[in-house]
Amino acid sequence: MNAFTTDPTIINNRIKSRLSRGEFLGLTVSLSMLVVIFIIASYPNVFPFVDYNIFVNASHGNAIYYYYAYWLLPIFKALDWLPTPAGIIIWDLLNIAGIWFAARVFGGRGGLALISYQMLYTIFVGQIAGIVVGCLALLWWGLANQKWHWAGFGLAIAAAKYQLGGLSGLFLLIMAAPHWQKKWRVFIVPTLVAIGSLIIYPMWIVEEFHRIQTVPPNDWGSITLWRWIGAWGLLLFLPPLLMSLSKEKRFIGLLTASALALPYFQHTDLLLLFTLPIDWFVLLGSAGYGLPIWGWHGVQITVPLILLILYSSIFIPEIYKIRQKIG
Numbered sequence: 001m002n003a004f005t006t007d008p009t010i011i012n013n014r015i016k017s018r019l020s021r022g023e024f025l026g027l028t029v030s031l032s033m034l035v036v037i038f039i040i041a042s043y044p045n046v047f048p049f050v051d052y053n054i055f056v057n058a059s060h061g062n063a064i065y066y067y068y069a070y071w072l073l074p075i076f077k078a079l080d081w082l083p084t085p086a087g088i089i090i091w092d093l094l095n096i097a098g099i100w101f102a103a104r105v106f107g108g109r110g111g112l113a114l115i116s117y118q119m120l121y122t123i124f125v126g127q128i129a130g131i132v133v134g135c136l137a138l139l140w141w142g143l144a145n146q147k148w149h150w151a152g153f154g155l156a157i158a159a160a161k162y163q164l165g166g167l168s169g170l171f172l173l174i175m176a177a178p179h180w181q182k183k184w185r186v187f188i189v190p191t192l193v194a195i196g197s198l199i200i201y202p203m204w205i206v207e208e209f210h211r212i213q214t215v216p217p218n219d220w221g222s223i224t225l226w227r228w229i230g231a232w233g234l235l236l237f238l239p240p241l242l243m244s245l246s247k248e249k250r251f252i253g254l255l256t257a258s259a260l261a262l263p264y265f266q267h268t269d270l271l272l273l274f275t276l277p278i279d280w281f282v283l284l285g286s287a288g289y290g291l292p293i294w295g296w297h298g299v300q301i302t303v304p305l306i307l308l309i310l311y312s313s314i315f316i317p318e319i320y321k322i323r324q325k326i327g
Contacts (some may be wrong), residue, residue: 003107004248004277006177008144010050014104015141022111023100028211030096030114033123034089041085045200052088052126055088056080056207057098063207068128070204071197079140091131092123098134105137109282116285122268132167133275143176143183150188159190163262164269171254175247193232220296223303224265230318233261239315247291247312253274256311267303 005011008086019027041049058066059076079087099119113119122129135158142151155173158165173183197204225233240253255273259265267285274282284306287299 004251005107006140006144006247011105011141011144014107015101017104020111020211022109023103023114024111026114027096027100030119030123030184033120034092034096037123038085038090041088049088049124051128055126055128056087061209063211064215065217067208068213069154069194069197070201070208071193072160073201080158088126091126094131094134095119095122095127098130098132098137099230099271099275102137102272105141106275107277108275109277109279110275112282113271115288116271116274117287118268118271118274118285122271127268129164129266129271132161132269133272133321136165136168136172136272137275139186140172140176142180143186146178146182148182148185150187152186155186156190160214161269163264164260164266164272166257168255168263168272171251175251177195199306218266221267221299222264223267223270223300223307224260224262225260225304226263227300236261236311239318243315243318245314245318248277249318252278253314255312256307256314260307260311267299269312272304278310281306284310 054065055076059073059080087180099113100110103113137155138154139151139158142154155169160171176183236257240250240257259270270285274285284303286304290298
């Protein structure tokens with residue numbers, strides 16, 4: 001059952017199956033965190049819920065530090081109609097549900113993903129990573145079940161976070177079983193959403209490009225090797241793109257290469273990797289719990305090293321097989 005597959009029967013059976021002990025523990029821990037969040041949210045001056053406030057402020061026209069597609073702004077405006085604690089709780093519930101759903105769709109260890117440092121960090125600051133991952137799973141579920149509009153909705157929401165949802169959504173679309181004669185229908189909903197955003201906010205693409213240039217995103221939590229080796233890291237995309245691999249290994253390889261090679265990749269975006277069948281490598285997120293000890297610099301070193309081990313575990317055996325065939 002723990003497999004990355006396009007078989008709709010397997011995926012649907014996983015979604016409908018009973019909670020495992022690991023999932024129950026993970027949901028208990030992450031949902032318990034919401035109690036703390038609810039208490040803190042009642043005192044906004046104690047902790048500002050940085051990312052959630054950025055999203056809500058952007059819906060008011062104050063888009064500084066907002067680096068996502070503008071078609072999400074109506075969602076944030078709707079959340080702002082609610083009392084702040086209620087809006088934050090709903091947002092975090094969607095993040096938790098997204099990771100649980102994604103682990104079932106992709107065949108990963110949901111319990112471990114839900115108690116990872118990245119999950120609890122996402123909940124605490126009101127990040128969007130769990131929702132993006134859940135929408136990527138909705139895309140994959142829709143492709144497997146040929147529910148094109150649901151797949152398109154998942155892609156539209158996920159693609160609003162470009163380096164995670166946009167790129168990974170493209171990878172999933174390419175690897176999905178249906179032929180492009182059918183798959184093109186996935187783009188109907190995202191196209192309509194994108195056009196609608198340009199009608200409401202005609203200059204948003206120009207404004208966001210300018211903002212990224214003048215006020216670049218905070219890269220403390222970015223785990224990419226770009227800061228060390230620059231564009232040379234992009235070579236890591238070649239093995240997963242060119243080698244003959246299973247869908248599972250190809251997607252894990254592409255996602256690991258993205259985390260290591262892109263100019264910017266937040267540690268919370270590893271939640272997508274954690275919902276895949278990567279066994280004990282899910283525990284690599286635990287390096288984040290050492291943040292109070294070694295700071296962001298330590299995370300920027302230790303997490304990429306573990307990711308390189310995961311990357312090597314995929315491709316070194318494949319290279320050895322190729323050498324055996326040649327020799």
